[in-house]
Amino acid sequence: MMSKRTTGFAALLLYCASANALDVSVLDVQGQGVENAVVALRGSEPQLAPAATYAIMDQVGREFVPYVVPVQAGTWVRFPNSDDIRHHVYSFSPAKRFELKLYHGSTAEPVKFDTAGKVVLGCNIHDSMVGYVYVLDTPYYALSDAGGNARIPAPAGEYQLEIQHPRSAEPTVQTVTLNGDDAKVSVTLTPLSPDPRNSEPKTELEQLFDR
């Protein structure tokens, strides 16, 4: 919805009909690359994933693996349990509310994510387990590597470049136009909240109350 403002003039500048890719470098304020940022190029129309598209969010060592899973809307996600203990995976996120009650192995039914948005995953019995499924209504997306780089192959055209990250409350959006050549763009995420996975108690009192 934010992208609609800039659509007109960006389309005139960067238009290319041939297939190429956009290199996005996601940086924090210190200029360091930010890993696990979901980088997506959204066109003017939402595109649903083809039927029977599957993605996997595993649970290994009481962690969701991978930490962040970007999927196209309409994708089914499987939640195999690689641990030898049961998990109770749930989400209270508006984009997708579901609950996979205590299960073991690959017994859980896959869950279809068909609404775009951020879905925070948790385990009812392991409070420290956090995982993210970003549901996107575009097929052009990528996850930044440890260096903060992501490469999105996409046809020439005008897009909204949308970057989401667990430590960012809101997505960062800007307009890009692909004109058939590889393009390169740098995006700085600000601000970044602390990583919810390993937030340490800071005060003495917190320590006191730490479980």
Add this chain to the structure above:
Amino acid sequence: MMRYRIKLVLILLGMVVLLQASSYIATRTVIRDAVIDDVYRELDRGGSLFSQLMTTRARQLAQSVNVLTDDFGFKQAVASRERATIRSALTNHAARVDADLALVIDLDGKLAASSGELSAERYEMFAELKASLAGGGTRYAPLVIDGTLYQVVFSPINAPVRIGTAGIGFEIDQALSDHLKSLTDLDVSFLLQDEASAHYLSGTLDQAARTKLQELPELTQAQTRNVWRTDDVLYNRVLIADQPQTVIAVLQVPLARALKPFAVLDTQLLTLAISFLVVAGVIALILARNVTEPVKRLAGIARTIAQGNYDSPIAAQGKDEFAELTRAFTSMQSAISERERKIVFQAEHDSLTGLANRSQVFPLLQQAVADADQRGGVALVAVVDIYKFTQINDTLGAETGDQVLQELASRLRLFTGADGRVLRLGSDEFLLLITDTSVDEGIKKIWELRNGSSQPLRIDASDIRAELNVGYAVYPLDGTRSELLLRRANLALNHARQSYVGVSGYHSGWDEDHLRRLQLLSDFRPALECGEIALYFQPKITPAASFPVGGEALVRWHHPQLGFVNPEEFINVIESAGQISLLTRWVIEQTIILLARLHSESQHLVISINLSALDLLEDDLCEYVTALLQKYRVGSACLCFEVTESAIMREADKSLGNLERLHQLGALLSIDDYGTGYSSLSQLKKLPVDELKIDKSFVLDLDNNADDKQIVKSTIELSHSLGLKVTAEGVETALSRDWLLANGCDTLQGYYYSKALPGAEFEQWLKRFLLQQDGEVEDEQIHDS
């Protein structure tokens, strides 16, 4: 004067009091400080315990809030974002953990739901909390909500990332305060504090104490100590929260309560100090008594000794200084006693003869009188002296005189026998008391004594005659009083001595004469002052002179009891008492006053004044006369001093010198009573006299006695040949007057003309006489012409 014992006790007590007081005060201060320190520590401990209790409670609260936020159903309810659902979940949970408050704050810091109704202002408070809650984790915050203090614990609601914050609050109510108080034994108060004031929230204090606490300046003062005290309360301030509100707890304990055990100790200390003081006082008293008691006893003994009692028993015990002093007292007592005996003996006895001395006269006399009374008999009081003892002393020496006295004393002792009623009155006078006889026998014995004394005493191989004179008086015939008897015996002795009879008793009347003389002497001065003694003047007529009248000043005494006193008698008495000069000077002054008065009409009046032998010995007589003459402006030629030859002879050189000076002054001099003494022509020649007075004894009988005529006639001739005027005294008849005038006597004096007259009458007489004389002269002149 403070007694030594009291002083000693006071000093000892004072020292003990000082010591006790200082140790009591020091101990008290130290203990009190220690107790207060202890209370401070107790407060500190109370504070720590309190913090611990609060923390423990907060921990328990945290448990329950965590239980809430961990609850999956609750998370689901919160995630539902339905206020009613969340609220019901909160209410349900609050009831489960017995919390007073439960709430959920969303990620924007807004109150999502709460178990009870909260006032709108509180939302801002949660907004303030938002920042601290954003970090996640459990937060503890005591909050004052709608005036009630809650311990609130916040915990994030993670699903699995934070979707909100849940808070559970427990009211800090009276029950908690009471519980804290029961654990810490301190009063607990919770206050909400801002920069200027403190607001009491809850606690264990009553209303008055709450108000007082709120107003304490220490609460709001910056950088104040956490522990402090006022006059009566000790405080410990414990900070409970400073965000978003400053909430403090104040623990306090009244000083009085803290000091209560100390008060008991204090009382014990005081009791101890006082009892020690009492014990010390008793000891001091006993000690002082031990010191002063012997001193007091010795002082008592010293007083007894002072009263003349020398046989008080003094017990000396032990070997201390007091015993030593006591022994010294004992020896002093006996020494004083011995010495006093000696002194008394010496005082009462004559050292030469060993007889009792004059001091024993009256005791012995009284004893003798008492003896006589007892027997119904008489007592003879005899005074004895040695005839011409002075001669013995002068010729044979005082040593021999002493031996004579000693010998006589032993004789007298033998004479009186074992009774020993003999004493030495002084010099050669002794007193004998004879009691065990009749009067006649006594007198006989006295005569025996007197006659025995004719036998010479043998002293140093030479015989010395020491004859005795004895005068005696008989009790009770001659008097009953001791002094009377002694005086009368003395009078009798005088008589015995003067009449050479050797022994004389007292004859009635002697004593009266003696007493009369004494009375005259004692009355003389007052009489002179009050005018009983008056000056009379007897005219002296010198028919041949141009101013034919003069006078002689004579004293007259009209005694109120004795009547007219013969001038010879009292002048004799006064002279023998050496007081004649007083009278003479009085006479001189009165005479000069008279002369001054008569000076205008009778310039040439000459008044004669009698001088006694003693007057002539006074060197300042001349100055006295000169001063008076100048004072009253009277010429010296108006005075004539009459002196007897015997008076001049007493101390001739000195008397002559003084007479010479009077003569040079211009006064006339006259020889009085010429012819009665040992008149010496050679003396007469040397004297600076102008006049000679023939004694009246030659004149009174002149009419009938041829011898007297012869004496008077030759005396007149003699005088004239020596250039002296002659005055005849005692002219009583015209015949005598004529004879005397015919034989050349210059001046006449006597009753024929006039007796002695008082001053005023003399003046009148004088005027009359002069008038008459003028008449006669005129007559004579008529006859002559």
